[in-house]
Amino acid sequence: MKTRVTELFGIEAPIICGGMLWVTDAKLCAAVSEAGGLGCLTADQYTSGRELQDAIREVKALTDKPFGVNITLMKSFRITQETFMDFFKVCAEEKVANIEVSGLFATDFIPLLHAAGVRITHKVGAVRHAVKIEKLGYDAVIVAGVEEGGHPLSDNVATSVLLPKVAESVSIPVIATGGMVDGKSLAAALCLGADGIMMATRFLASEECWVHDNIKNWIVALNETDTELFCHTTLQARGVKNSVLQKVNELERNGADQSEIVRAVSGKKLRQALTDGDTEGAAFLFGQSIGRIREVKSCKAIIDDTMAEVAATLCEKAALMN
Numbered sequence: 001m002k003t004r005v006t007e008l009f010g011i012e013a014p015i016i017c018g019g020m021l022w023v024t025d026a027k028l029c030a031a032v033s034e035a036g037g038l039g040c041l042t043a044d045q046y047t048s049g050r051e052l053q054d055a056i057r058e059v060k061a062l063t064d065k066p067f068g069v070n071i072t073l074m075k076s077f078r079i080t081q082e083t084f085m086d087f088f089k090v091c092a093e094e095k096v097a098n099i100e101v102s103g104l105f106a107t108d109f110i111p112l113l114h115a116a117g118v119r120i121t122h123k124v125g126a127v128r129h130a131v132k133i134e135k136l137g138y139d140a141v142i143v144a145g146v147e148e149g150g151h152p153l154s155d156n157v158a159t160s161v162l163l164p165k166v167a168e169s170v171s172i173p174v175i176a177t178g179g180m181v182d183g184k185s186l187a188a189a190l191c192l193g194a195d196g197i198m199m200a201t202r203f204l205a206s207e208e209c210w211v212h213d214n215i216k217n218w219i220v221a222l223n224e225t226d227t228e229l230f231c232h233t234t235l236q237a238r239g240v241k242n243s244v245l246q247k248v249n250e251l252e253r254n255g256a257d258q259s260e261i262v263r264a265v266s267g268k269k270l271r272q273a274l275t276d277g278d279t280e281g282a283a284f285l286f287g288q289s290i291g292r293i294r295e296v297k298s299c300k301a302i303i304d305d306t307m308a309e310v311a312a313t314l315c316e317k318a319a320l321m322n
């Protein structure tokens with residue numbers, strides 16, 4: 001399949017792995033790229049540009065295919081503004097295929113990245129943000145509906161409505177995320193105006209992902225009704241309903257200090273819980289897509305099955321017109 005997304009990144013399948021803090025390491029990133037998609041490293045899990053550079057080189061030792069880096073730009077206790085700047089500089093130096101920005105707009109680095117041949121994309125949850133990033137000179141927009149894992153924008157618009165509206169409002173390539181797991185998702189996204197899809201939770205439940213099997217098997221067992229939006233007073237997130245989310249909801253109801261809420265959802269706890277396989281140990285920011293993930297598979301199987309199914313689905317639907 002050839003789309004503006006495959007052409008933009010020089011990949012075989014229009015499938016991108018979304019950034020996932022603590023989850024997307026060099027091995028998972030390389031496995032997605034080797035399978036024909038665009039793998040991803042998440043910069044914010046490293047504490048310096050140098051560490052990110054080492055991880056990028058680790059990916060390059062595993063694959064010569066294109067891959068990207070997610071930079072989640074936000075006010076952070078862990079990462080200084082200087083380190084964020086180093087992340088962009090390292091990506092330009094290493095000529096990664098794409099930088100996926102989320103959070104604040106990355107205005108200063110676009111000329112440097114373009115001069116190095118690096119594409120820059122931004123994850124948005126609203127038409128107004130898509131229009132803004134096109135004006136800023138971004139190469140593509142990632143449209144994230146409220147179904148997505150991580151931090152959906154509190155406009156709370158579903159992918160099925162947001163995606164066609166963004167596709168009609170910008171002329172840069174459009175990537176759909178939130179609820180994407182297979183060939184049916186890709187077919188629907190293409191019909192709604194996307195040039196490709198981004199999947200995150202789907203790749204977490206892959207054989208190459210390092211997290212404990214308990215977590216992957218949990219994803220397979222969970223349903224679409226098992227997540228909820230939470231953290232309404234800080235940065236809205238979608239997570240699996242467990243005792244940690246219950247505690248956060250309680251803190252918010254009681255008007256707790258923001259620092260207490262931030263402590264309850266700390267990334268350190270998430271890393272530990274992903275390592276131990278403790279489903280009650282942290283806030284797990286999975287998407288509603290968990291309801292359609294029924295098997296742990298290799299990244300190659302995820303991508304091959306998606307591409308076979310999208311072809312079958314589009315042909316079947318086209319036949320309805322005869």
Ligand SMILES: Cc1cc2nc3c(=O)[nH]c(=O)nc-3n(C[C@H](O)[C@H](O)[C@H](O)COP(=O)(O)O)c2cc1C
Nearest residue numbers: 018019020021102148149150179199200201287289
């Ligand atoms: C465990 C997890 C961690 C995530 N961490 C980040 C992150 O650090 N930065 C970011 O921009 N998005 C993050 N996301 C959001 C994904 O990149 C993607 O937008 C979203 O999960 C897509 O929905 P899906 O998981 O249903 O495919 C995360 C998602 C998950 C599941």
